[in-house]
């Protein structure tokens with residue numbers, strides 16, 4: 001369809017006919033990046049009556065969303081706005097109006113509207129019952145198609161030449177001049193799924209990317225090798241005044257998993273990590289229990305009798321050996337086991353990235369101050385949050401917000417509608 005438009009543009013007469021249908025309420029909207037943020041923006045723009053094209057560099061859309069579904073698609077967190085905003089740290093204030101417009105309740109209603117039965121886990125995390133993302137994405141793409149949204153894949157955005165948006169496509173370089181553009185290009189991790197962060201070179205006001213929700217490096221002694229891949233369950237992790245209750249996994253290169261991801265911002269800044277292996281037992285009570293153990297017991301036996309499983313015992317021995325003799329000292333160490341780390345794992349393996357287009361670079365409607373008519377949404381904006389559904393929620397909320405603002409801009413300011421076909425010319 002898009003290529004037909006391009007040809008029509010070259011033929012002139014058909015472009016006239018198309019122009020009337022394509023943007024008869026106010027012009028054309030180009031969405032670059034077909035992840036959750038871009039698709040949400042596209043839906044809003046189409047709903048406002050604009051002619052919408054979603055362009056993506058990959059052969060198919062929303063690959064990271066599909067990957068997210070592989071480990072259980074955590075759509076949002078069922079909690080009120082105030083605690084939800086806290087998860088976004090300093091960016092909570094920026095995101096407040098967007099999450100008020102599209103927060104936990106709206107995400108759930110949206111997913112149900114796409115035919116997904118949902119369930120809420122004990123910690124408030126919301127998942128589709130099927131856990132994966134593919135049925136939701138299929139239904140969403142069908143709905144977008146019915147709304148007239150066009151899709152161009154294998155189109156890589158290459159910045160601008162004046163007002164024209166530049167792409168490399170399989171057919172060669174291409175230029176478009178849409179009425180409004182929404183950039184939803186993702187963060188800087190998992191490049192093989194499409195979001196490589198290379199877009200940053202084309203924009204002003206981009207804070208450097210940093211890995212977030214990522215594992216951390218640590219060298220283990222040989223005796224830990226038998227525990228690689230094993231979870232350390234039901235612990236509380238503390239770093240830099242933050243704490244996270246959950247589990248983490250011992251990996252060959254260090255530690256990974258939800259409990260650690262939640263602290264990645266603090267750990268990235270160099271905060272020390274301590275692990276409470278007995279989060280439900282007070283230090284005093286634990287010390288008494290230790291003192292009741294038979295004297296002369298081996299270290300391993302003492303730890304086993306305290307209820308620690310094999311991986312926790314190995315971790316304690318790795319970090320504490322030789323164990324402190326007195327009950328009080330050992331209890332203290334088991335409730336604040338210091339786990340030295342050597343920094344974050346490589347950024348490409350991170351679930352998400354901090355950094356991106358800063359708050360100062362956009363206005364209240366997420367329009368680029370340096371380029372009126374161009375908006376930005378999703379993980380490419382400079383906010384950060386732990387896993388727990390917060391990432392997708394903010395991607396959807398900012399996609400909706402940017403889409404609405406772009407539609408308002410197009411409907412208020414657009415000159416007489418310009419179909420893509422008219423503005424498109426091959427070099």
Ligand SMILES: Cc1cc2nc3c(=O)[nH]c(=O)nc-3n(C[C@H](O)[C@H](O)[C@H](O)COP(=O)(O)OP(=O)(O)OC[C@H]3O[C@@H](n4cnc5c(N)ncnc54)[C@H](O)[C@@H]3O)c2cc1C
Pocket residue numbers: 032033034035036037038055056057058061062063064065067068069071072073074075076155156157158184185186187190193194195196197199350351352377378379380387388389390391392393395
């Ligand atoms: C393993 C994994 C598990 C996850 N699990 C969860 C979870 O359970 N819950 C949760 O909330 N979040 C989760 N996330 C994070 C979540 O998937 C992302 O935050 C979200 O997909 C970001 O959405 P987005 O639309 O901003 O960007 P993306 O989904 O990254 O989409 C950006 C799109 O832009 C395209 N693009 C980039 N550059 C160009 C260019 N130059 N030209 C054209 N197109 C371009 C890309 O191809 C891509 O399709 C997970 C992430 C990973 C990696």
